[in-house]
Amino acid sequence: MRTVRRGVTVITVLLVLATAGVIAVVFISRFHGPLLPYCTVASGADSEGGVSASSPSTDFSFTPEQAGNAATVAAVGLRLGLPPHAVTVALATAWQESKLINLTGGDRDSAGLFQQRPSEGWGTYAQVTDPVYASTVFYQHLAANADWASLSVTQAAQDVQHSATPTAYAQWEAEARAMAGALTGETTGSLTCHNLSIAPSRLSLATAAARDWGTSVLTGPHDPAQGWAMGSWLVANATQFGVDSVTVADRTWTAASGQWSAPTANSPTGGGTVSLHQIQTAPST
Numbered sequence: 001m002r003t004v005r006r007g008v009t010v011i012t013v014l015l016v017l018a019t020a021g022v023i024a025v026v027f028i029s030r031f032h033g034p035l036l037p038y039c040t041v042a043s044g045a046d047s048e049g050g051v052s053a054s055s056p057s058t059d060f061s062f063t064p065e066q067a068g069n070a071a072t073v074a075a076v077g078l079r080l081g082l083p084p085h086a087v088t089v090a091l092a093t094a095w096q097e098s099k100l101i102n103l104t105g106g107d108r109d110s111a112g113l114f115q116q117r118p119s120e121g122w123g124t125y126a127q128v129t130d131p132v133y134a135s136t137v138f139y140q141h142l143a144a145n146a147d148w149a150s151l152s153v154t155q156a157a158q159d160v161q162h163s164a165t166p167t168a169y170a171q172w173e174a175e176a177r178a179m180a181g182a183l184t185g186e187t188t189g190s191l192t193c194h195n196l197s198i199a200p201s202r203l204s205l206a207t208a209a210a211r212d213w214g215t216s217v218l219t220g221p222h223d224p225a226q227g228w229a230m231g232s233w234l235v236a237n238a239t240q241f242g243v244d245s246v247t248v249a250d251r252t253w254t255a256a257s258g259q260w261s262a263p264t265a266n267s268p269t270g271g272g273t274v275s276l277h278q279i280q281t282a283p284s285t
Contacts, residue, residue: 069101
């Protein structure tokens, strides 16, 4: 999915004026409605080759919901000790099977991000529609093939999924590599989210982090890749948890700008040091 609607209605009127042989074309545009939230990842960023100067400049775009699910898939892979290539395979699979939406149903009894079937032994319905469980069991099946790391993305995905369209995963490889690059920390500041409306949240960030990462504490010093992986996870989940700024090393993302930029003078520095700010719940009156 390379484009998203951004809530913009454009009405263009062309006025053609013919005067003394001169034709003037005037564009009058009117915009209506707020811009919808969306996330992007640099199309030249990937988890297995860095950022290529020759890659197209157009970014891949997706919704915050897709970004949050992708962040969970990546975090679970890292928690299990798997390399970025495994995350690329998992994300390409989820793009094909569900467009990174945690679907409540599908073909026959398929459900969840990976369209896993309880009748085929993948788990209960509640389990396969839990992104953490679904990601975990996908990686377990992937790693069960001793040769998975030497396979192409689509071959590795097919070995797990046994799809009737075995080559379909290849069409999502570019998006998957770019997202995996950002969400595993192989590339820095390549994932960002825009037009977010950040409000206080009663959801527990610590609980979600523990489920995805195996630790409830994301802030503090980390090695650079881990710090950027956690920072990107926070940006992807900013709306859910009321996070309006994230700092990794010497760069800061803010919801207001939708961009990574240089931090203030008092921001923490270090290879992978992470800090964040949450909008606090207003006190009850």
